[in-house]
Amino acid sequence: MLGAGGGAGGGAGSRGAKPSFVSYISPEEVHLKEPIEKELDPHLLPGELLLCEANMVLKYVQDDGSNRGTCGKLICTNFKISFLGDESTFDDEPQFQNKIIGENDITLQCVDQLYGVYDEKKKSIYGQLRKYPEKMIIYCKDLRVFHFCLRYTKEEEVKRIVSGIVHQTQTPKLFKRLFLFSYATAAPNCSELKNQMVMFDSIKDWRQELERTKGNLKFKAVSVNESYKVSKKLPTYFIVPMAVSEESILQYQGRGIPIWCWSCHNGAALLKMSALPKEQDDGTLQMQKIFLDGIYRTIDKPPYEALKIDDLSSSLPSVQDIQIAYTRFKQLFLIDNSSDFWDTDVKWFSLLESTNWLETIRRCLRKAVDVVELLEAQNTNVLLVEENASDMCCVISSLVQVMMDSYCRTKLGFQSLIQKEWIMGGHAFLNRCNHLRQTDKDEAPVFLLFLDCVWQLLQQYSPAFEFTETYLTVLSDSLYIPIFSTFFFNSPHQKDTTMYGGTLDTQGSRLSFHSVWDWSVQFEPKAQALLNNPLYVEKPKLDKSQRKTARFKHQRQLSLPLTQTKPSPKRGFFKEDQLIKNILGKRISRLITSSDELQSNSREFYDNWHCKPVDFHGLLLPRLEGPEIKVWAQRYLRWIPEAQLPGGGTVATATKVLDVMEDVQGLQKKVDEKHSEMVSEDDTEASPFLRNPARLSSLFPFALLQRHSLKPVLPTSTWKDLEGEEDLARRDDDFVDLGDV
Known part of the structure; x- marks a missing residue:
């Protein structure tokens, strides 16, 4: 079943069904x-x-x-x-x-x-x-x-x-025994990709991002962490409020320092901060109070008077909860045989509900909508707080930027976003993906959760994205290919010290790693074409007269007009001593209340936006109600032949669009080249994926039409309940056909 897609069932940990027929023919005879x-x-x-x-x-x-x-x-x-x-x-x-x-x-x-x-x-x-x-x-x-x-x-x-x-x-493996290092040593000519992509490995890249988002009036890029003398968890370069001095960053070793993520068109900013240690003496608390109070005064000046602190550890699932939900969820797709598949097909939705994975996705999207409402409608700066600011901070800050910034919905922009928020943001890929098998307690699919959230947006607003769901799928697969350095380090410090043989001052040979963003390493040009969305609506270019009149605005256009909002009361951020102590790490989760539902302001903002036509280059808000949050079928069902739709799924639309595009390109060649011989040669070279559309199915492009077992007239579980042929005849009228998978 699975809505319009197909069902799945059977657990990886469950006992495999005994085969009904055992072959006694040896492989030599076969x-x-x-x-x-x-x-x-x-x-x-x-x-x-x-x-x-x-x-x-x-x-x-x-x-x-x-x-x-x-x-x-x-x-x-x-x-x-x-x-x-x-x-x-x-x-x-x-x-x-x-x-x-x-x-x-x-x-x-x-x-x-x-x-x-x-x-x-x-x-x-x-x-x-x-x-x-x-x-x-x-x-x-x-x-x-x-x-x-x-x-x-x-x-x-x-x-x-x-x-x-x-x-x-x-x-358990030793870090240096990963194949990543064997490959980098044996293939020294590979190099990091720098083609048009912003890698955020230089202070110039950070300053360009500040300028692009018009955040350079209130924030500055700093290089105080060169040689990682401040913190091994922070990148070499990052952005902080103007009021933050380099001495303060050194004093607090980067913790408790608001770090800039992104600026909205109206000047409101999205920031993140790693929490301070929970136990501190009163003297340290007082010093930190004075320091942060000064910073917040510079952020909270008119007309942007409000600053909202959101402790994600209290309002979102923990990393352990995410791991538990995904462990249950993935069992639905690890199918041993068709018997397992059909046996659980009739109860698949209840099994899906019990995993809590889709609810986890919904909660992340809901939190991102709340943050968007604060930034967009209330002109409020938002500070995301987390222990290390490298897990759920990465998820929410990235989702907010995908929703609000159309540049992040292009392929290069999305890749640069991941470089900025995840790679340079210090997400512990090595531990979260458990590449070394040293311990299971730190394993959690946090990055996969983010990709799943992006997929929800993509399947709801496909023309707004330059890339396809196939791009997201192969990106998730690339997490486990150890020739790319992108997803195999816990921090920029770990990568840099490894590249230089253990010390940054070493003058010896430098290891050179492939970047996952160089898609030519994995795919031929024709295969790479499937990563680009043919339905993407490109942003129209403004003529010179339009540019002059709109110069005072930021380059991003909004689909929701700015609405009049209630002015935020002028207030200092530190009202109570208890609030100060909690902000400084005593127990932030007790103070900052959270709700699983959208806040009342967010609900009004959310409903108003959905009443208006969608601008694919403006703000995007996901639909969160019930079945709108779906299973990412291409990634999770692509290896299950029983779940395929012959000639159906998203491939039906994609192949027709690609056929039309090929026709248009062929006509363009005829116009441009005006050589019938050359055109005829080009026409014979059809796309390998479209040569025989009848062989395609919803498993495309990862598999063509696969032969699979027929669905039983009755589910296996129902057969077990039937007593005999007479009982079967009596119940025949009660049978409801569930339809083809």
Whole structure:
């Protein structure tokens, strides 16, 4: 089911259904026509080493639990697990291929869980094994599921491959043993991408952003943290209010210092601040009170008199809550076989509701709407507070900018936003993605939560975004590809010290890492075209006369006219000593009240905006009611054949638009070139994705039309409740057809 998409069910931790048919035919008999001794050579990247391999491994087809599959070789390297077999695609149609990761490749960081099957019972495998399984199941963080049969493999090869995979994926790793460093050492010519993108690795980039948002009148870029002498968690350069002196930043080591994120067109600013330690003596509290009071006076001057502090730790789910919700949520998509899928299809929505993942997304979007209302309608500066200002601060500040700033909805702008708020903002990707497997307590899909929130906006207002949901999907996959440095460090300090061999003053060789933003490393130009939204409405350019009349305004246009708001009362921020102590870290969460619902002011602002036509280059507010928050089907359902819509889904629209665009481009070539011979040659070179639209489905572009098991007339769970044929006849009139998936 799943609305217009398809259902999903079955838990990764649940016991796998026993197959109804067991094949006693050996792989040699299955592939009798193919020469088994055919050599299968793995494709290895620079720095990649083959660690172990096993022959005569059967990769099962994930369908109805039968033992059909392909025979081949399973290998494990210091980069990936890979199955090498002769698997031909449907009519040999080319797919959306990644040049780094193949269809049967699993990077070591992408492995989520390992299970072994012993006498038809599935058990988690880790550590030293006393008994080796006859079948191994690998659950991936991108939600792929692989089943490998080892029944026909030599015993010594089974021991080597299983032990090697367990050791490489389940045991703690040393940071310098990541493949990221092996690849950077063996491929020294790779370099960071600087093409038009703002990387925020220089003070010039920060000053340009201040100028772009017209925030340079109240804020300044500082370089006090060069060589990371102030804080290892802050970037080398950042922006603070004018009143903040470098001596103050040094004194408080960057904590308790309001740091600028973005400025609204009306001058109101979005800031963030890491909370001070909870326990401090009275002298330190008094000094901090005087310091912050002076800063807030400069921010709270007319006409922007209000400053709102929002402690995100009290108003949003904790990192641990996010991890728990996502752990439950992902079990719905880790499908072992069709029996699991259909068995839970009828109760899928209740299972989805119980995970709390969509509610977590809704709460983040709701909080962002509250912040937008303060900035836009009330001309109020907003200060987001969090322990390290590197998790939910990143989520909310980024969402606010995507909603309010149309530049952040272009591809380059969105990438620069991630560089500024996440990479330079010190989000601990290494810990949150658990790349080292050293501890599970810090693991949480905070960045994936942000991408899911952006997807909600994109699917509601597709013409406002220059990129597609496919772009967001491959970006989420890139979290686990260890040749890019973008998502493999906890802070800019960790990256810089690693690049220079441990000390910033070292004059030796400098490691050079790939940036994930160089999409040519992963995809060919035709594949990259699927990352660009053909429905994107480009911003119209103003002529010179319009520019002169609108010079006093900021370059961003709003879809909501400025409404008259009640003036905020003039007030000092520190009214009570208790408030001072809480702001300084005693227990901020007790003071700042929060609600799961939109505030009354926000509700009026929200409803008024939705009553007006949408300006795709102005303010965007997501629809938050009930079913408007949906499951990101392309990412979560793309590997489940039963959930596909043949010829349907977003691909139906995308292919038609791309067909029209190709026709327009072809006509343009005829006009420009005026050479019929050249035009005819170009016409024969059709897009590989559109050559046969009948083969496409809602799984496109990650898979073409896949064969899958038919949906049973009655769900599996219903069959279990039926007593016999007479009972079936009696209940026939009560059956409600749920429709095709």
